[in-house]
Amino acid sequence: MAAISDGELRRFILERQPVRGFWIRLDGAWRELRSHQHYPPLVESLLGEAVTASLLLAATLKFQGTLTLQLAGDGLVNLLVAQCTHDFVIRAVARADAITLGQASFRQLVGDGRLTVTIEAEERSARYQGIVSLQGASLAECLENYFATSEQLPTRIALAADALSTGGVLLQKIPGASAQGEAQAAVSQAVWEDLQPRVATLDPTLLLRGSAEQVLAQVCAEHDCRLFQGSSVRFACRCSEGRVAGLLRSLGPAEMHSILAEQGAVTVTCEFCGRPYRFDSIDVERLFTEGANPEAPHSVN
Numbered sequence: 001m002a003a004i005s006d007g008e009l010r011r012f013i014l015e016r017q018p019v020r021g022f023w024i025r026l027d028g029a030w031r032e033l034r035s036h037q038h039y040p041p042l043v044e045s046l047l048g049e050a051v052t053a054s055l056l057l058a059a060t061l062k063f064q065g066t067l068t069l070q071l072a073g074d075g076l077v078n079l080l081v082a083q084c085t086h087d088f089v090i091r092a093v094a095r096a097d098a099i100t101l102g103q104a105s106f107r108q109l110v111g112d113g114r115l116t117v118t119i120e121a122e123e124r125s126a127r128y129q130g131i132v133s134l135q136g137a138s139l140a141e142c143l144e145n146y147f148a149t150s151e152q153l154p155t156r157i158a159l160a161a162d163a164l165s166t167g168g169v170l171l172q173k174i175p176g177a178s179a180q181g182e183a184q185a186a187v188s189q190a191v192w193e194d195l196q197p198r199v200a201t202l203d204p205t206l207l208l209r210g211s212a213e214q215v216l217a218q219v220c221a222e223h224d225c226r227l228f229q230g231s232s233v234r235f236a237c238r239c240s241e242g243r244v245a246g247l248l249r250s251l252g253p254a255e256m257h258s259i260l261a262e263q264g265a266v267t268v269t270c271e272f273c274g275r276p277y278r279f280d281s282i283d284v285e286r287l288f289t290e291g292a293n294p295e296a297p298h299s300v301n
């Protein structure tokens with residue numbers, strides 16, 4: 001099976017049908033992301049699927065900025081955040097109860113809650129948010145529900161993740177040309193009905209270790225399918241001293257001085273990459289005497 005160094009996302013279309021899709025596999029980028037954190041295997045798998053899903057979502061949309069996929073519920077995983085940029089730089093974090101169960105279903109992991117997709121444009125002028133309740137027996141089903149509700153596009157998604165890789169496929173029925181006759185529309189619908197179960201029954205091992213060509217052979221081999229050049233995916237955290245300083249400033253001098261008195265310094269560790277930031281008393285003074293134009297704190301940092 002094909003080896004992919006970091007991560008790759010590829011678009012494909014069916015030449016004669018109003019169907020498009022994306023194939024993705026993460027290898028090095030996923031291993032680097034998970035090297036910064038320690039989660040129980042079940043939580044890690046869900047995190048891997050969420051990162052993969054965020055990239056598939058980003059690929060279907062046109063934006064310049066950051067897309068955040070967030071799961072929040074009353075299950076064992078309280079909060080899960082997967083982020084990617086328009087050029088496919090990823091990071092992610094999960095907060096979970098200590099899981100002693102050997103097995104837990106998706107429903108037990110997430111409980112009742114909601115899936116939120118937020119897109120923040122680079123200029124901070126535009127912000128889009130879509131929210132759906134967490135419904136279905138898998139993250140893929142939740143996302144299909146998201147597409148049906150928020151985008152009104154029939155979509156089928158398969159996701160898989162293990163310690164080495166993640167993989168996924170998104171297949172979408174796009175509105176046909178307005179000139180499309182009734183007969184052609186019926187054919188297109190029949191093709192779509194035929195393709196859906198093939199996505200649902202994709203072998204997870206094929207998603208995790210196979211190439212785009214191998215996966216598409218299972219999904220749409222008999223259709224004229226065009227596979228486009230891939231885009232690379234990589235892990236990087238965008239935390240910085242400036243962002244952490246902005247966050248601390250927003251807490252106010254009283255809070256900072258109280259922490260200083262108690263602990264001698266204010267230490268913040270980035271949840272996404274584990275990088276520590278330490279502010280001693282001199283640094284804290286500087287926070288409130290300099291920087292009249294503080295950087296806004298980020299909601300998840």
Ligand SMILES: [Zn+2]
Nearest residue numbers: 237239270273
């Ligand atoms: Zn970081």
